[in-house]
Amino acid sequence: MCVISRKVTTAMKIRTLRRHINESFKSLGRNGWMTFASVSAVTVSLVLVGLFLMVMFNLNKIAGDIESDVEVRVYLDQSITQPQQTALKNDLKGIKHVQSVRFQSKKEGLNSLMESLGNDKKSFSDLQKENPLPNAFILKTKKPEQTIHVANVVKNLPNVTDVRYGKGTVEKLFKFINIARNVGIVLIIGLLFTSVFLIANTIKLTIVARRREIEIMKLVGATNAFVRWPYFIEGLVMGVLGSIIPVILVMVVYRFAYYSLGGNLQQMFIKLIPYHTMTMNLSILLIGIGALIGVWGSLSSVRKFLKV
Amino acid sequence: MDDVILMQNVWKAYPNGVMALNGIDLSVKQGEFVYIVGPSGAGKSTFIKMVIRELKPTRGKIFINNKNIANLRERQVPYFRRKIGIVFQDFRLLPKLTVYENVAFALEVIEEHPRQIKRRVMEVLDLVGLKHKMRSFPDQLSGGEQQRVSIARSICNRPPVLIADEPTGNLDPETSWQIMDVFRRINEQGTTIVMATHNREIVNKIRHRVLALEGGMIVRDQQEGDYGYED
């Protein structure tokens, strides 16, 4: 008995779902041009969102890579004595935000420099005879932003000739990322709201046409959920349709960026996010945002028609 | 507890301050036929809207089928509506659906089984005498026929009570008699009927209990009563 009745309920739900889907597509078709306009709006927004996120994700990754090896190099006066050097090391350890202090002899310094330059090792072989690099302390900070502060303090200590921390690139990069992020976020929020608004408007038009129908549905005892379903599906379909072109575009653009630009960047020790990781995640994200915009737009406009 | 409708000290103030109902007490038993009469603006429609829970009373209790709907939660309303039939002056049919589809619609939205739907729709269309018009569209029907479709729709869920607000208000006298004939048949099946009306001829000819409203108060409650107004 129980099994049978459960079967009946499930069958009913599938039938009902089919009905809702039918209703949604009928309405989307009837309001073809409005549907097209809304889908286009979502498309435009998501294209921009996609490109922006593509850049931001990579900048974040690059910043993260650099972050994990930001260090402050403190070059020492050639004439520094052993006790002075020990005292300096203790001073450095005492500076706020400094996580570790490591001594690097001039020889080690040259070796690591040559290693990092890889191919061009030969042209440096002369230097090995007469090493121009001074001895140095390498400081690590807990956070990359702190390197600037640490460097400023260290600069004024005795027996320090020079302080380097990526020649300000770190500073500039973080400033740039922050600005880009803020501008981008404002822009994107604006765009997304516009899309939500457009979808809401389209759905509102379709609802006005079906107002009578909703009224009668409520009169004969349809639940709000039942009334809402077709609109939910309509919004979802519009949002997901709107994300198709952006997803394809992101795949194409990133293929180009990754395979042709990526090689050049690699020589600058910059690694982009792998193609598949990026396109997978971004596609899912874009489709998700599209669906969210659509559903939000449609449900927000159906709400006030339900109070009958 | 065989009251289909029981009102206890029901008041209704509209947001603009108009007091549309002023302390209504009322009991309607299973199987009764009740006319609500009274001048325009007396509160008849407000009364009907309270019974179908389109409006909440400002104060008081309204029991329909022994359940107080004054404090019914919003999500319970659809299930309550399935237990009452509602008919309006303006029919409220969907113009793009056939007669059959209009009636079936009411059962589809409450997710009735298709086989039951078909059987029941034919049954009620037969009851209102419109089985032969089931493939017609509303605009191919007379006003009286449209109202019969709307009545068929209202009873397809077998509600114990049928609520009608001026069901003959848009119809000529002869058609109105047909509607009353349909109501008689439904009432004979045991369905309680509450009908707000302006139609003096009908009230005086087909005698039932009469509730007269004036200024939001019941001024007369009379078995087999007459219309009582010269308007």
Ligand SMILES: Nc1ncnc2c1ncn2[C@@H]1O[C@H](COP(=O)(O)OP(=O)(O)O)[C@@H](O)[C@H]1O
């Ligand atoms: N939505 C409303 N807002 C404010 N006042 C209303 C509203 N509906 C009806 N009224 C007022 O309530 C009173 C009763 O109206 P109603 O119930 O429609 O009377 P009837 O149906 O008997 O003509 C009238 O004074 C009317 O103006």
Ligand SMILES: [Mg+2]
């Ligand atoms: Mg009225």
